[in-house]
Amino acid sequence: MAIYLVQHGLSLSKEEDPQRGLAQEGVEKVRLIADVAAAYSVKVETIFHSGKNRAEQTAQLMAAKLEPPGGVVAREGLAPMDDVASLAMELDPATNIMLVGHLPFMERLTSLLTTGSAAFRVFKFQNGGIVCLDRDAADEKWYIKWALMPKVG
Numbered sequence: 001m002a003i004y005l006v007q008h009g010l011s012l013s014k015e016e017d018p019q020r021g022l023a024q025e026g027v028e029k030v031r032l033i034a035d036v037a038a039a040y041s042v043k044v045e046t047i048f049h050s051g052k053n054r055a056e057q058t059a060q061l062m063a064a065k066l067e068p069p070g071g072v073v074a075r076e077g078l079a080p081m082d083d084v085a086s087l088a089m090e091l092d093p094a095t096n097i098m099l100v101g102h103l104p105f106m107e108r109l110t111s112l113l114t115t116g117s118a119a120f121r122v123f124k125f126q127n128g129g130i131v132c133l134d135r136d137a138a139d140e141k142w143y144i145k146w147a148l149m150p151k152v153g
Contacts, residue, residue, distance in 0.1 A: 002134040002145055003091055004044060004098040006062065007106050009128040011054040019053045029150040030058050030128040034065035036148055037130060046070030049100040050078035058128065059100040068098070078102070084109040084118050093135045106131075113142035126150055 009026030011017075022030070044066045049059035051074040059072045077087045078101035088109060099106075106125050108118040113133060115122060122144070123131055129149040135142050 001093045001096050002132045003093055003095070004042070005106050005110060005125075005131045005133065006058060006098060006100045007103060007125040007127055007129060008049075008052070008054040008058040008100060009061070011127075021053050022057045026054075026127060027057075027061065030061040031065075033128050033130060033148050033150060034062045037062070038065040042066060042130075042132075043096060044068045044098045045096045047072045047098040047100060048075045048078065050074070050102060051076075052079070052102070055100045055102065059098075062098060062100070066098070078105060080105050084112050088112050093133070098130075110144070114144060123147070 009030040080102040
């Protein structure tokens with residue numbers, strides 16, 4: 001069991017779309033990553049997103065492939081500048097949830113969970129990529145279990 005962190009797919013600029021929906025390239029890359037995750041039998045109970053259009057669209061694309069029984073749900077606390085510490089205290093790898101949000105939040109949350117400090121970037125997210133975190137049963141410390149990114153070079 002694990003938690004899955006996703007930075008929303010590549011979005012349009014405010015000039016192109018004031019609601020900042022996903023660009024076609026963003027849609028394609030999120031679908032690609034969702035296909036790979038489904039092929040690896042990634043199981044997600046619920047997909048939570050920040051409520052922003054680009055995060056909701058990303059969550060819906062992931063859900064189309066991963067079919068979470070709990071569906072797709074907007075939740076507070078996933079905005080770009082929200083406090084990662086309060087959310088970190090709620091996380092339990094047994095819940096098998098996916099969180100779809102933004103930078104710098106996702107990178108800061110990953111850093112806080114794995115190092116105890118949100119100040120040190122331990123992973124550079126990509127739009128539409130998934131970072132899987134798990135917690136070691138013996139010492140209860142979080143670690144990066146795996147990642148799926150649209151670009152490998």
